[in-house]
Amino acid sequence: MGNEKLAQQILTYVGGSLNIARHWHCITRLRFNLNDNLKVDVEKLKNLDDVMGINFQGEQLQIILGNKVNKVFSELDKLIVNENKDMPTIQNRKNRISINAFFDFLSGVFTPILPAIVGTGLLKGILSLLLVIGWLSETNVQYKVLFYISEAAFYFLPILIASSAAKKFGTNEYLAMALAGILLFPSLSASMLTDPFTINELDGFVFTGRESLSFLGMNIPNNIDYHAGVIPILLSVWLLSYINRWVEKVIPAMFKMIISPIIVLVVTSIIMLIFIAPLGAYVGTYLTEGFKWLFSFAGIFAGLLMGGSLALFVITGMHYAIFPSCFENFRRLNYDFMLLPISFVSNLAQAGATFAVAIKVKNKEFKSLAYSAALSAILGITEPAIYGVTMKLRRPFYISLFGSAIGGALVGALSLKTYQFSLPGLSSLPTYIDVKGDLSNFYYIILAIILSFLIAFILTLMTKLDESLVVRSDSSDKNSHIGNSIEQIEEKIESMKYRKTDSSLEIITPITGELIPLSQVPDATFAQKIMGDGIAIIPTGNVVFAPFDGKVSVIAATKHAIGLFSNDGVELLIHVGLETVSLGGKGFDVLVESGQKVSQGEPLLKFDIDFMKQHKVSLLTPVVVTNYQEFQSFSIVATKKNVEAGNDILIQLN
Incomplete structure (x- = not known):
């Protein structure tokens, strides 16, 4: 996506220029103080292609863009109208005295300089x-x-x-x-x-x-x-x-x-x-x-604790609270023994975990992102690695905290120090050289960063990664597709049963009715595929049948929805109607129990269509695979607009 287009979309989704009290950026993030945080469209911001993540830190909205932040900010700055210059700053709005406001203040002070x-x-x-x-x-x-x-x-x-x-x-x-x-x-x-x-x-x-x-x-x-x-x-x-x-x-x-x-x-x-x-x-x-x-007094324990938590400080913005002490160290001691050395090992731990992820994952787009984020972390910029890679996969993030803790313990035990303020990456290595000629501090910091990097790298390589967590759940997902319209799909079969082959899994229609794309469902939770991907059915039949062999995983207390888990690992949600929770279970008759094993074609649920129409609730029934991202491909293979329960293939997974 072009920088100008991205800036325009970001401006729109944060509520427009009149909602911006102040805007600036750091090395990887756009930062905003807004007049009304409720005007931010969080989901649309998250789904922008080049946005690695968003984060509210107290009063401050942070949009993580990585290396594109400078160019996007320049375009954004051009778009903001002159009247925004006269808008009140955060201090002219309602005062909020809180720890979050304090971190927001420190961030706003130190980031620009x-x-x-x-x-x-x-x-x-x-x-x-x-x-x-x-x-x-x-x-x-x-x-x-x-x-x-x-x-x-x-x-x-x-x-x-x-x-x-x-x-x-x-x-x-x-x-x-x-x-x-x-x-x-x-x-x-x-x-x-x-x-x-x-x-x-x-x-x-x-x-x-x-x-x-x-x-x-x-x-x-x-x-x-x-x-x-x-x-x-x-x-x-x-x-x-x-x-x-x-x-x-x-x-x-x-x-x-x-x-x-x-x-x-x-x-x-x-x-x-x-x-x-x-x-x-x-x-x-x-x-x-x-x-x-x-x-x-307790260098090894202080370093261990700070090293193991510094990435969490970065996420919350709490690391800015240590900046005054860091500058005081330079002013009085001519070196820093705390924030920068431990940030160095923390950044290299993130780099190690991210580099291992890049080697392990199969998704080519995410692999490229991980390599790029690992390089940024090595140079001292960890936001792309944290928000774009390790936190998405979770386990690598925890492992990086462990690697950072070990490196931090070594920093504390050896009293390592940096003699100049610099970005804590490989380029800062010269700042660990004592001008008096003693190179021991320089050699030990190299040992510390190598140790933290290798621990995070090796443990991540040894860990099973859940790649389903890295695939977007929006309609741009390349592994999921629905045709332009079901009417345009040529008829391929007349009657097929559920079957499992070595290469694919097929799910048959659970309800007789008319198919419509999930994107046309007037409920954002389903239309934006937040719950999962699938199809929707306007029922003409009043019985829900098991679309595969498996078991009942959950039944809604109001009986309008049922969750299933197939013997092959497919998680399916069948949600009868859209506002049917308001019926309180009336008009529904559940025929199975939670945890019960079921066979393909077995009746699960009956519902009263006339009763639902009388109470003016939508009959539209989403059928979604909630764990579709765990499969290499997902597609709707229904061959006609009107389908019959038990006879037509609805969804295919590989």
């Missing part, structure tokens, strides 16, 4: 590699220029976060960035705007030898380093959003442009410098120290 952080982090990793192999030295001018480029985004991280957070809080992003600039101003904080090579020689948190400033008798700590800080600026922008909103309400419209920015900036800055920013800095410090103590 990741390209800058990942790009510069990877550049620093490459520079570390060049230092170790001796191709560059710290005194080399080329190295210094590249180092300045790689350091800038991380050093001025508060400015990036301020802009992103302001958009999420629905406040002025330029005032927010001004707050970040104040935090980094040399005389108001301990941030050093001289040679960045001196940064590593400084105490990572509090600088001594500098006196506090006094403002109206209140002390402003200026010995705190806010460079690369996260929590202080997040709290400050949150405060700005409230003060700005209050001032906008109080100041007359004719003076807003002149007076409002002054009041907002001065009041917010003073509160920030005296209270908010120092509080945030101390929270970040103790958060880092807490995780550091946990991993030093």
Whole structure:
């Protein structure tokens, strides 16, 4: 499907441009904050060819597209009308204070700035590699220029976060960035705007030898380093959003442009410098120290637990909650020992399981998808593997969690660390090189990712996969087809009985009547083949017969539906009428019991057609194979419009 067409369909199914409060994307997902989530057509979104899955995370709708996300987002952005720019953000709608809203906020803040952080982090990793192999030295001018480029985004991280957070809080992003600039101003904080090579020689948190400033008798700590800080600026922008909103309400419209920015900036800055920013800095410090103590005290168990659950964090968006701590680790320790190393082994475990799936499955389309998703996971992008492959097959997902847990335990036991922020894939390997020349950390992380990959790969290869879970249940399924109309099917047979051959299974008609395609049934559950694939019958006879040898698996409490299981593994549902549940069992006479063995042609159920007509319920009876995806092919082979119970073949399976 073309990107423009896909974008148009997505826009339609999320409720149109007027339903979008905010839209953005990450590496693999379109993300939306919507004005009304009830307007989303979930089923139609799921059935789009290039959509790997959708997920509601709190207030946020996520549509997983994989590698196509950039191009589709570009087309989507063009389609959204200008009036959407004036729509209120999520903060202007009804406030919802919940853990899901918190994760949605963190996702919205960190996702847009990741390209800058990942790009510069990877550049620093490459520079570390060049230092170790001796191709560059710290005194080399080329190295210094590249180092300045790689350091800038991380050093001025508060400015990036301020802009992103302001958009999420629905406040002025330029005032927010001004707050970040104040935090980094040399005389108001301990941030050093001289040679960045001196940064590593400084105490990572509090600088001594500098006196506090006094403002109206209140002390402003200026010995705190806010460079690369996260929590202080997040709290400050949150405060700005409230003060700005209050001032906008109080100041007359004719003076807003002149007076409002002054009041907002001065009041917010003073509160920030005296209270908010120092509080945030101390929270970040103790958060880092807490995780550091946990991993030093029980590293193997902490790594095991985090490794085994990180993919679940990714699915729910909870991994964004660890981002502030990760950035604090880099700010204070110059390395991360938690999120990125364990994400690395988790991603390679997903890659291992997905690669094994690609080898095992027979479906060519899904095999191609699995190979592509495995490669993406190796490079650090796991959403295509998780949503498109392992979660669909279930067992590989559980196996990948186990492989990740073992890799995480090794990371925790060996205290492995990365020295730069980068996407946790093979390209990030240089970031595990210690510039001091010790390569043990680099070798051990290679051991950890190989271990997690092989465990997931081998165990998945040894596991039986249920390929029926990967085939779409919509009408585009290539293994299922119904002709354009039953009238166009030429008559092939007059009377045939149920038979089983080595190559096919055939199901005879259970009710005498007139056939119509399942897609014409005025009930989405059947028409969209959510229950299974098959055909529908308008009964002229009033008895349901067993269409094969097997047993009764279930009988509806209201007697209007019966489930059967054949001796050859076919699961069949016969649903007499569409609104017949409302009859409460009246007009039906069940002739068998649940669990009873039945023979082909044996009467199962009688129903009163006149009674059903009197109560104005539809006689239309869907006959569907609920496990049709377990067979290589499925087809309707009925040869005429009007069929007779017991005499005409209805469905054929191979």
